[in-house]
Amino acid sequence: MLENGFHDVPAGKVTVVVTFLEMTAKPAMKAGALPDGVAFRRVTPDLDWYRDIFTRVGGMDWLWFGRLMLEDSALEAILADPGVEIYTLTRNGVDLALMELDFREDGACELEYFGLASELIGTGAGRYLINQAIERAWTKPISRFHLRTCTIDSPQALGFYQHVGFKPVKQAIEIADDPRLLGVLPETAGPHVPMLRP
Template sequence: MLSDGYHDVPKGKVATVVTHLEMLSRVETRDVPAPEGWRLTRIQTPTVPWYRAIYTSVGADWLWFGRMKLPDAEIDAVLSDPKLHVYTLQKDGTDGALLELDFRVDGECELVYFGLIPELIGTGAGRFLLNAAIDAAWSEPIKRFHVYTCTLDSPQALGFYRRSGFVPIRQKIEIADDPRLTFGYDRALAPHVPIFEP
């Protein structure tokens, strides 16, 4: 348990406040079309190279690193599980989103990853994609749909999830290696997060 007050973050690390949210029954959604020319596609057998590419395209600006630090065999084991559903938005051979739903806990669905390539932000694609996530999650026999977001993500993310029917239930502090220093990420990524050299 952290005591009140300030706490130094070790050099070479990033610290973030993580907010966990949940939805305990299906909410009504307002109909929003996909951006012109884009279609929602479930990737039935995602390959590790495809997954790494879309994960980076969507998440690098926000320092997503959880899956990138895993070896290929571990990612493949996760992606091969039939209870993990992976979707994207596609247009003319381009993938523009990552939506990952995890049904591996009975009665629950976790919205593990949700994001868009920069070109789709502000087009309504986020609302369309989250509506699809809500539909897909509650089409299964679940009692709880949950997600978390953190202060490395877009500052709009927490409000977006709350407006979509998710309720905050707890917060945590996460301290991790800065991926720009340890996982080979471009040091120019996430300029909103300072780098503290070790």
């Protein structure tokens, strides 16, 4: 059991508090329209497309790194799995969002990654995209739709997910190697997260 008080974080690590959220029935939803000139589409991504959108949506601003740490074969296996569905929002031929639904667990769907590039934040696109996630998740025979967010993600993320019907069910502390020190992301990524050099 973790005792109360402060606990040192080793140099070279990133530490976050992760909140796990879920919904066990489809909620009532507020309408959300796509901004003018923006299209929603499903993607069958290759590695280059996926790593690019992952980095632009979450890597640089919010220090997303989980999928960037995977070997090509491991990431390809996820992207090719029929239980994984990936969607984006496109404007003027540029993809600006990532929504990843993972149905690989029987009876459940995980919103594995969800985010917008900065160009779409504040346009209403997030409401539209989360509505699509909820609708698509609950068209399958599931009893649980769940996700994780953490303290280095957008400060609006936790409130947004609760507002659309997800409920917090547990928290955990995650400690990981700092991807900036490994060269997975540039040192300018996640400027709100201190870098503790060894």
